[in-house]
Amino acid sequence: METRGSNEPVCSFCGGKQLGLVMDFGDVGLAGAFLKPEQFAAEPSFPMRLHFCAACYAVQVTDRIPSEIMFRNYFYFSSSIGTLRDHFRDYAAEVTKRFLDPANATVLEFGCNDGVLLRPLAEAGVRTLIGIDPASNVVATIDDPRIKVINDFFTEELAREIVVRHGKVDLILASNVYAHIPDIQGTTRAVAEALHGDGVFAFEVHYLGKVIDELQYDMIYHEHLYYYSLLSVMNHLARYDMMVFDIKPVPIHAGSMRFYACKKSSKHGGSVSPAVKALEAKERARGFDRYETFVEFSSAVAAHRARLIELLGELRAQGCRIAGYGASGRANSMIQYCGINHDHLECMIDDAPAKAGFYTPRSHFEIFPSSVLDCDNPPDYLLIFAWSFFDEIRKRNEKYLAKGGRMILPLPELSIFPRAVTASPDAALQQGQHGTSK
Structure with a gap:
């Protein structure tokens, strides 16, 4: 286990220094800090590391941002x-x-x-x-x-x-x-x-x-x-x-x-x-009281990132248009960790009116209301970052699906909805190379 020196972070819960590094995300923008184009040049980024405390078993991000910066003007309703x-x-x-x-x-x-x-x-x-x-x-x-x-x-x-x-x-x-x-x-x-x-x-x-x-x-x-x-x-x-x-x-x-x-x-x-x-x-x-459990988790996450980027690259190479759906903190975390950029997605879509017209941190995808899917030429695929609300999203976007639109679910298993019945860009998924289709 990597233990932290005297100048390194200590556990927020017990004050201990037995912190083992689980994941290092590098420098990232704040996941909830949506912004306008005039703010791009001065946009800050911050280091982010995940640690496990061997003394009290707490799993925690050790790089702290003042709460006043994160929560005084919030976009989650x-x-x-x-x-x-x-x-x-x-x-x-x-x-x-x-x-x-x-x-x-x-x-x-x-x-x-x-x-x-x-x-x-x-x-x-x-x-x-x-x-x-x-x-x-x-x-x-x-x-x-x-x-x-x-x-x-x-x-x-x-x-x-x-x-x-x-x-x-x-x-x-x-x-x-x-x-x-x-x-x-x-x-x-x-x-x-x-x-x-x-x-x-x-x-x-x-x-x-x-x-x-x-x-x-x-x-x-x-x-x-x-x-x-x-x-x-x-x-x-x-x-x-x-x-x-x-x-x-x-x-x-x-x-x-x-x-x-x-x-x-x-x-x-x-x-x-x-x-x-x-x-x-x-x-x-x-093994939630053992560091090795979380090292294994980190390795599995890195493998998932590789599969997701591979799938997006395959779809784009075949001319498919893809938009993200659900401009949440979770979306921004996945985007930044995986390195998803404008080569992979055109824009972001969100159901919260307060986010329309803003851009995602660091990746700078413009956020549009879900009404844009009612156009004559919607994206071929939606990458559902808000995958935990998939049932609600699917029902809300039945017209999009009825017109042939499809949805990529990144988690808990990488899959595409609805499942294809003939050869298609997601054939590799159905064959188990990227996960199990829904």
């Missing part, structure tokens, strides 16, 4: 995605039934985005709802008097102010944000400060097991600093006298885990679910 709206409606119903007396409850969500989870909690009659998010342009869209919005980062100081004003919090929520926080120790202290003695801290993050199983290297970028296993979560929370008492795998974002945590003295602490114990044993058996 959760409510624009139907799959997410449905997911958070179900999530709200579950936690309300399981943990809350709505008429007397206080719920806080940090990283609340545009209120997609808080709104159904308001409909459930939760007395006090507090939404915290640093992205000014996103929280400005929350126009609901039932939600108290705080445009800031969730810090210990803010936690103390909230307790003074509203009392201890019964339920603290964090959805796909607990992996984004450079000062993860400070935020966890804020959780412990604000949480009621019998309160619950429920957070969803992309699950490390899915990243490994499905080669989801597109999830790795500066905004996503951490890639959680149960083992690493347990080690982290234990430092703050907290623990995981239940878990729930959820399919959103191509494989997330919902962790239910509490203070060790809580009424929930005495009843750890069998699912927690089973996953802990499974992760140890799979």
Whole structure:
């Protein structure tokens, strides 16, 4: 294992220096930093390396960008995605039934985005709802008097102010944000400060097991600093006298885990679910506490990159026009890692109106609304970077498919939809040289 010297990064969770390098992405643009042409010349780039900590088993990006740069003006609006709206409606119903007396409850969500989870909690009659998010342009869209919005980062100081004003919090929520926080120790202290003695801290993050199983290297970028296993979560929370008492795998974002945590003295602490114990044993058996596991992952990712670039090159050589679909952070991470450029793609397409007219970082693909697919001469192929929302994208673009358009799914297996019935540019895929066709 490569260990880090005194001038190298230390583990964000335990402060240890036993960091083994897993992947080095080189200098990349911020995955969520969409820009205009006049910004190209001054566009910054930053190193990005992924490490594994042998002391606490945390997998993390060690190159940090100030949160103010990444999140003050954000382009991700959760409510624009139907799959997410449905997911958070179900999530709200579950936690309300399981943990809350709505008429007397206080719920806080940090990283609340545009209120997609808080709104159904308001409909459930939760007395006090507090939404915290640093992205000014996103929280400005929350126009609901039932939600108290705080445009800031969730810090210990803010936690103390909230307790003074509203009392201890019964339920603290964090959805796909607990992996984004450079000062993860400070935020966890804020959780412990604000949480009621019998309160619950429920957070969803992309699950490390899915990243490994499905080669989801597109999830790795500066905004996503951490890639959680149960083992690493347990080690982290234990430092703050907290623990995981239940878990729930959820399919959103191509494989997330919902962790239910509490203070060790809580009424929930005495009843750890069998699912927690089973996953802990499974992760140890799979080597999530060993550096070698992640070296193997890195090698598999490099092989996938080679296959994807080969396929795009074959299609372009035969005169096919290709556009990307889904201008997300995941897309930009894959584009930059794989070296996808204008020789491979013509442009990007996205369903979020706020992104139209902007360009992707470093690669500088112009982003168009999905309505451009209604033209007489649409691209022959769409490279679906938002592959985790494929079912929704397929249904939304039935007219494009009916006209003969096709979609390339880069993950979890490189494939083309719909599957060809005769010889075609993707014949190699069907023969298993690039993966399994859908």
